[in-house]
Amino acid sequence: MKLRHLPLVAALVVTSLLAAGCASVGGQDQVVRVYSARQYDLEPAFQKFFQETGIKVEFLYGTDAELRERIKAEGKDTLADVYMTVDAGNLATAAKDGMFQPLDSTVLDDAVPKNFRDPEDRWFGLSERVRTIIYNPDKVKPSELSTYEDLANLKWKGRLCLRRSTNVYTQSLVASLIARDGEQKATEVVKGWADNAADMFNNDVEIVNNVGSGRCDVGIVNHYYLARVMQENPDINVKLFWANQSTSGVHVNISGAGVTRYADNPDLAQKLLEWLATDGQQEFVNGNNEYPVNPDVKPDPLIAKFGEFKADSLDAATFGELNPEAIKVMADAGYE
Ligand SMILES: [Fe+2]
Known part of the structure; x- marks a missing residue:
């Protein structure tokens, strides 16, 4: 049934x-x-x-x-x-x-x-679920990628596909930035993301597809959306990159x-x-x-193919505690 x-x-x-x-x-x-x-x-x-x-x-x-x-x-x-x-x-x-x-x-x-x-x-x-970076390998070399914070860098201007601020996945990721970097640094990062966005989306599958089509070079999504799209379209031109591996570890929710x-x-x-x-x-x-x-x-096996990763050790409870601050940081930074 x-x-x-x-x-x-x-x-x-x-x-x-x-x-x-x-x-x-x-x-x-x-x-x-x-x-x-x-x-x-x-x-x-x-x-x-x-x-x-x-x-x-x-x-x-x-x-x-x-x-x-x-x-x-x-x-x-x-x-x-x-x-x-x-x-x-x-x-x-x-x-x-x-x-x-x-x-x-x-x-x-x-x-x-x-x-x-x-x-x-x-x-x-x-x-x-791991919220991490995806990229179009025709546009980006993995050596150019490193952290969520780095995506605020000017070199990504007009190249990012991002999920809107109303989504709890975005809010929890920003909460993790606040926990790690403090509110001021988190606001700067989020402002950089907003400035670099090619477009904002209401769902992660659209982000995967727009990175695949080359409309944007890089996106941030939950890993299982990429797995799901790959199951239907194994040739999609999108690769996964584990964020923050030399720093905090990737965001796990x-x-x-x-x-x-x-x-x-x-x-x-x-x-x-x-x-x-x-x-x-x-x-x-x-x-x-x-x-x-x-x-x-x-x-x-499908997701095991993405390889091993270092996970952020933050308590998931922190994402809930800092949720109101995350929403405020995005509003202050002009991240819609
Ligand atoms: Fe989801």
């Missing part, structure tokens, strides 16, 4: 992955309900979870902000056991708004590295989840998160060409 995208205003129409044969306790099906802003295809992972545990997973889809508003509005009556989303910025916002309950889970503590989970155990990263404060089934919800971080980790990350958070699990 294809998962459906439901508007916020619709009554909760839960879409179960498997129609029949679920386990039951006291005649009741065991169900975990997930409000998910992950809108790509994770079906195989949740099917496997059902096969292994007999617990059904049902979804309501929406945007990050819509789902947070909904959980807030529903309060104690919410049907959400889990809020699942992309980017630590979104998870931190949900935590700040009191939407999660802390989990006491040695499974999650062992599987998820410390910098990819909330210091108060309210949310956990379940997969990694997460997608993840937490158990909601008023979950009806907190134990099943915790079990789902634990499974996704361990036994189900491979299926979960492969569904979106992401890197595993669990160091015992290997990346799938």
